[in-house]
Amino acid sequence: MSLESYSERLRVALSESDQLALTRLLNNITWLKAAHGEISAELAAQHDLPNLVTQISQEESFSEPLRLQADRLLSRWRRGVYDAPHTPASHRQTGPGGLGLVVGDSWPDREAMHREGAHASLQAGICGDHNYGAYSIVANGVYRDDDKGDEIWYCGTDAKEDRRPTGYTKYLMRSVALGNPLRVFRGKDCPGMFAPRRGFRYDGMYLAVDKRQPPRNFTKPAKGEGNYEFLLKRVEGQPAIQKDMPDNITLGHWHAQKLEAAREGNRMVGY
Known part of the structure; x- marks a missing residue:
């Protein structure tokens, strides 16, 4: 047409x-x-x-x-x-703020998020810098986050042998200190009722308002010292979390695009 x-x-x-x-x-x-x-x-x-x-x-x-x-x-x-959406394109710059994203924006994989500048890393769940703090986080079940939708106790990354907070954890510590908002994305492996059925979804801007040493280890190698989890509270006045996204129509397009990419000898990862 x-x-x-x-x-x-x-x-x-x-x-x-x-x-x-x-x-x-x-x-x-x-x-x-x-x-x-x-x-x-x-x-x-x-x-x-x-x-x-x-x-x-x-x-x-x-x-x-x-x-x-x-x-x-x-x-x-x-x-x-x-x-x-999600076709190969030049990587776009990322940074702090909402970046014009709209609640419910969805991607089939981390690479697609990265291409559009939504989240800067293909692996790390926390992105930011030491001046601003965290730009964005991805909750996807790697750590034992406690997710209630508008509030999340989100785990920083494991402290290693020196038992000091990692650089990624320090981004969130900076966010607590400065009060700068950050983007929150959920993946399909995120625990709880707010996980998307497939891929990753943008759920709006949150504030890191508190931190604590966790009442549990994040993962088996984790040591108690140097580990923190952070209370993220959703900024008021935003549309509700769009739990139905990605919807069936979007999933159908993703599937068709995956088949097309396979025919062309490419792969969509993480779908």
Whole structure:
């Protein structure tokens, strides 16, 4: 389908307040591939897509999941991302703050998060610097986090033989001291009811408000000294955690993309 057709169908669905049709159209537009010349900033503007998607985002009578879906698409476009999500692309810079991410943004693997600059490391669960503190954390079951959704006791990394906090743990210690917010991502192996079914999901901004030596070891090699866990509290005023994301439509696209990558001799990891 051409972008002109998508634009016309969005107008009709908006006029009829057909939320199911809007959901399907937004998904189709999200997964168009810039590499194939199907979408770009110029083409989107030419067919008035940013304006139409903004109308969906701002229509208060629409459901929150639909409005957030529109927000996620607009956010990608504002960041200059017109590729279908998670396709190979240049790595984008990361840093502190929300980076324009929208609650419920999802990725099939750590590499996809890294490419979009959401989380800077392919392995480490904590990213940041010694001036700002932690930019972002990933909760994915490696340590024994206590996750209640809006509050998480999140484990720093294991102190080693010298029993001093690691550099990653110090990022979170700095966050407690300065009060700077950080991005929280959950992976499918995160313990508790807030884990996504697949991949990784952005659940909003949190504040590190307290730290303590844990009442348990993080992992078997962990020593008591030098280990800390941190109380993360979700910043108020954000949309609710989107526990249904990634949804079935997104999972279907991931699966199709995985098959396509396999045919081309590439692999999507972690799915």
